[in-house]
Amino acid sequence: NAGVTQTPKFQVLKTxxxxxxxxxxxxxxxxxxxxxxxxxxxxxxxxxxxxAGITDQGEVPNGYNVSRSTTEDFPLRLLSAAPSQTSVYFxxxxxxxxxxxxxxxxxxxxxxxx
Amino acid sequence: GNSVTQMEGPVTLSExxxxxxxCTYTATxxxxxxxYVQYPGEGLQLLLKATKADDKGSNKGFxxxxxKETTSFHLEKGSVQVSDSAVYFCALSDRSxxxxxxxxxxxxxx
Numbered sequence: 391n392a393g394v395t396q397t398p399k400f401q402v403l404k405t406x407x408x409x410x411x412x413x414x415x416x417x418x419x420x421x422x423x424x425x426x427x428x429x430x431x432x433x434x435x436x437x438x439x440x441x442a443g444i445t446d447q448g449e450v451p452n453g454y455n456v457s458r459s460t461t462e463d464f465p466l467r468l469l470s471a472a473p474s475q476t477s478v479y480f481x482x483x484x485x486x487x488x489x490x491x492x493x494x495x496x497x498x499x500x501x502x503x504x
Numbered sequence: 505g506n507s508v509t510q511m512e513g514p515v516t517l518s519e520x521x522x523x524x525x526x527c528t529y530t531a532t533x534x535x536x537x538x539x540y541v542q543y544p545g546e547g548l549q550l551l552l553k554a555t556k557a558d559d560k561g562s563n564k565g566f567x568x569x570x571x572k573e574t575t576s577f578h579l580e581k582g583s584v585q586v587s588d589s590a591v592y593f594c595a596l597s598d599r600s601x602x603x604x605x606x607x608x609x610x611x612x613x614x
Contacts, residue, residue, distance in 0.1 A: 394547075423601065423602075425604075430606055431606055432508075432593060432604040432605050432606040432607050433548075433593070433604040434604075435601050435602070435603075438601055448601060480547055480548070482548075482602075487599055488599075489535060489536045489555075489597045489598050489599055490536050490555045490597075491597075492538065492550045492553060493548075493550075493597075493602055494550075495540075495547035495548040495549070496547050497545075497546060497547045498546075498547050
């Protein structure tokens with residue numbers, strides 16, 4: 391199993407550009423989520439999905455869109471990039487939303503918005 | 505809402521020293537508690553977990569006990585190694601999401 395994969399690893403955007411961060415998992419996990427990691431703030435939840443066709447907002451959803459058309463894929467779209475979105479983005483998955491299940495994380499995407 | 509507060513770093517220790525990283529939480533209901541570790545340039549990896557009060561999670565010499573009365577889940581290791589240098593995150597999980605602390609950077613010097 392490849393686990394959770396993310397592309398790209400690094401990205402530089404100009405203010406106002408849009409882009410999609412890709413995330414895929416091959417563990418047949420129902421639950422997938424996106425976090426951003428900023429210095430001194432830990433990880434903050436952007437959006438999550440409890441299954442194909444179902445998504446919901448986390449703590450910091452503004453400026454981001456998600457969709458979940460398949461169990462495997464959970465892309466994150468930046469609609470109009472802003473410097474405040476400079477961060478490291480992690481995709482994660484877990485078997486179900488059950489609170490006992492650990493989350494598995496991808497390697498991250500480092501995004502810089504100029 | 506749910507939240508996690510953990511000891512601010514950075515923490516610098518000499519090899520073979522005792523490690524404690526404090527973590528307290530606020531939650532409604534009965535969450536599961538986790539410690540994750542992040543090595544440079546990598547994603548987070550599960551270190552240990554506990555799913556109910558008084559449970560002790562342990563792995564690689566690290567351990568933490570789920571204390572409901574003090575709402576704490578402190579991470580301890582008796583003798584740290586240089587290879588333990590990383591950022592450590594405390595987290596809690598309920599049915600909707602997982603909340604993380606700010607992270608504590610540990611550096612272990614030979």
